[in-house]
Amino acid sequence: xxxxxxxxxxxxxxxxxxxxxxxxxxxxxxxxxxxxxxxxxxxxxxxxxxxxxxxxxxxxxxxxxxxxxxxxxxxxxxxxxxxxxxxxxxxxxxxxxxxxxxxxxxxxxxxxxxxxxxxxxxxxxxxxxxxxxxxxxxxxxxxxxxxxxxxxxxxxxxxxxxxxxxxxxxxxxxxxxxxxxxxxxxxxxxxxxxxxxxxxxxxxxx
Amino acid sequence: xxxxxxxxxxxxxxxxxxxxxxxxxxxxxxxxxxxxxxxxxxxxxxxxxxxxxxxxxxxxxxxxxxxxxxxxxxxxxxxxxxxxxxxxxxxxxxxxxxxxxxxxxxxxxxxxxxxxxxxxxxxxxxxxxxxxxxxxxxxxxxxxxxxxxxxxxxxxxxxxxxxxxxxxxxxxxxxxxxxxxxxxxxxxxxxxxxxxxxxxxxxxxxxxxxxxxxxxxxxxxxxxxxxxxxxxxxxxxxxxxxxxxxxxxxxxxxxxxxxxxxxx
Numbered sequence: 326x327x328x329x330x331x332x333x334x335x336x337x338x339x340x341x342x343x344x345x346x347x348x349x350x351x352x353x354x355x356x357x358x359x360x361x362x363x364x365x366x367x368x369x370x371x372x373x374x375x376x377x378x379x380x381x382x383x384x385x386x387x388x389x390x391x392x393x394x395x396x397x398x399x400x401x402x403x404x405x406x407x408x409x410x411x412x413x414x415x416x417x418x419x420x421x422x423x424x425x426x427x428x429x430x431x432x433x434x435x436x437x438x439x440x441x442x443x444x445x446x447x448x449x450x451x452x453x454x455x456x457x458x459x460x461x462x463x464x465x466x467x468x469x470x471x472x473x474x475x476x477x478x479x480x481x482x483x484x485x486x487x488x489x490x491x492x493x494x495x496x497x498x499x500x501x502x503x504x505x506x507x508x509x510x511x512x513x514x515x516x517x518x519x520x521x522x523x524x525x526x527x528x529x530x531x
Numbered sequence: 532x533x534x535x536x537x538x539x540x541x542x543x544x545x546x547x548x549x550x551x552x553x554x555x556x557x558x559x560x561x562x563x564x565x566x567x568x569x570x571x572x573x574x575x576x577x578x579x580x581x582x583x584x585x586x587x588x589x590x591x592x593x594x595x596x597x598x599x600x601x602x603x604x605x606x607x608x609x610x611x612x613x614x615x616x617x618x619x620x621x622x623x624x625x626x627x628x629x630x631x632x633x634x635x636x637x638x639x640x641x642x643x644x645x646x647x648x649x650x651x652x653x654x655x656x657x658x659x660x661x662x663x664x665x666x667x668x669x670x671x672x673x674x675x676x677x678x679x680x681x682x683x684x685x686x687x688x689x690x691x692x693x694x695x696x697x698x699x700x701x702x703x704x705x706x707x708x709x710x711x712x713x714x715x716x717x718x719x720x721x722x723x724x725x726x727x728x729x730x731x732x733x734x735x736x737x738x739x740x741x742x743x744x745x746x747x748x749x750x751x752x753x754x755x756x757x758x759x760x761x762x763x764x765x766x767x768x769x770x771x772x773x774x775x776x777x778x779x780x781x782x783x784x785x786x787x788x789x790x791x792x793x794x795x
Contacts (some may be wrong), residue, residue: 339606346608352618358620362627368739387563391556393765397599398552442646497602502599517566518581 342505346479346496350503353466360462361514364455369522372451373457382436389432390512393467396425397505400498407486407494415494421503423474426467433464439483457516463511466504473497543598551598555591562587565627676763680702681718681777683711683788688779689720693790695777697769704766705777709757716779717741718765719753720792730785742780751775751792769794 334340384525399422406414437457477497480486486494543551560586565569573580576747602610683690691710700720707718721729732744742756752767771794778789 337606337608339608343609347612348616351613351619354613354616355623358617358623359627362624365624366627366631383563383566387559391559394555394559395552397555397595398548401548401599402545405542405548405551430706479795499600502595505599509588509591509595511564516604517562517584519567 341417342496346499350499351522353503353507355401357463358460360459361510363385364459364515364519367451367455368519369524371452371524373450374441374524375443375445375450375452375454375521376524377515377522380440380445381516382439383516383520385432385515386401386436386512388503389429392425392432392510393429393473393505393508396422396429397502399425404491404494404498407481407491408488410487412481412484412487415486417442419474419481423478424473426471426474430435430467430471433460433467434446438462460511460515463504463507466507470501471503472498473500492512542601544602547598547630551594555594556593558587562602565572568607571708678706680706680708682708683716686711686713688714688784688787689778690788690790692780694793696793696795699772699794701769702766703737703769704764705752705754706762707754707757708762708763709759712759713782714784715756715758716784717743717754717756717763718780719743719778719780720765720767721776721778722749722751723774725749726776726785727788730778730780730782733780733783742782753780756781 335344337344399418403418403422404413406418440453440456445456447457449452474497477486477494538687547631550713564572565576565580565583566573566790568574576583596613605745606783679695679697681695683689684691695705705718705720709715709716719729719733729743733740733742736742736744738762739757743750743753751770752765754763754765757763773794775792775794776789777792781788
């Protein structure tokens with residue numbers, strides 16, 4: 326019953342809204358691709374601190390990464406519950422996804438505050454500028470997703486979400502998972518690989 | 532309805548979704564253990580951690596888009612659209628990186644450093660090319676009395692002399708012997724008063740450039756890096772009369788390891 330929406334005639338035989346979502350996600354790849362590339366270009370170019378090694382906390386961010394990954398699991402369960410017309414399941418899993426996303430944002434707020442207190446600002450050095458722009462825009466995507474999830478949960482609680490409107494939940498899921506995979510890339514490049522970068526004046530052997 | 536039911540059966544079951552979540556979780560843990568210094572694996576990995584981490588995140592990325600986002604079970608057109616965006620993003624990234632790392636990452640000064648005043652154009656091909664290491668210079672210049680010998684002062688961060696002299700326009704060869712048993716050094720002739728600025732830029736340029744910024748207009752000449760016990764030569768045409776400096780631009784050494792290079 327997954328795709329039991331009214332069949333519409335399209336030249337590709339595929340649903341227009343779903344197509345639109347994938348086109349949007351493809352274009353959002355470019356958006357994040359540009360920001361990630363900018364970060365990589367400016368990597369190690371900051372002339373003043375703080376440098377990544379001074380402030381990046383990999384263990385803490387590993388936890389928030391895990392939380393975001395688990396929210397994707399909750400999201401697929403919400404879609405499964407939608408297909409099964411399990412109203413209670415839909416509401417709970419949507420709220421669980423939103424809750425896990427909110428925890429992730431909470432981690433990010435704490436992180437940003439800590440970084441700010443340690444001297445990293447948007448205008449302070451290239452690391453701060455490229456870091457906050459990239460992770461900030463990702464955080465904005467997550468926040469938007471949380472709002473969407475909560476709105477969907479309210480609709481579900483009113484009994485207006487079910488197998489007949491499963492596409493609505495599926496599109497939300499696609500967006501949410503996309504935000505998750507963007508974080509997979511950011512986490513690897515900015516934290517696991519770039520989190521130990523030192524400044525240019527303190528290269529090894531100096 | 533048969534069509535929809537058929538699609539449904541292709542979706543992973545609850546158990547499979549749990550399994551996928553566990554795999555994603557496990558990969559994240561492995562990534563973390565790889566780089567956490569308290570575990571110590573990172574010390575053995577060195578630079579090879581980067582392809583390893585990139586590979587692991589590609590696996591995570593693939594699992595999420597194929598299963599959580601159902602690309603595995605959906606029409607291939609969706610995959611193509613998404614991959615097209617992803618590929619474009621990748622190429623934009625490569626283009627940006629290429630743009631900013633071309634000319635040794637120094638595009639802003641590249642032309643400036645190489646600009647030659649019009650009246651000097653004629654003689655331009657006879658001048659030395661600074662910063663590229665090794666021996667340079669013209670073979671027609673007057674020959675000096677022989678190579679100037681300089682050494683490192685044992686294991687101290689200092690040269691064994693604080694002053695060198697040469698005649699303007701003569702072909703100078705400096706033989707630098709690194710007598711240290713632990714440190715790597717170089718010898719760079721620079722404009723007076725620029726030793727620290729040149730060293731700072733050299734630190735950014737890195738060891739592959741012998742700790743000298745390629746094309747640095749303040750550099751008259753430089754040896755390549757001399758490891759402990761090694762000797763390196765540099766030949767160049769002594770510049771206009773005046774005082775210059777010689778310095779080791781290995782990060783941190785410039786504060787104590789320098790001297791005056793006087794051209795008569």
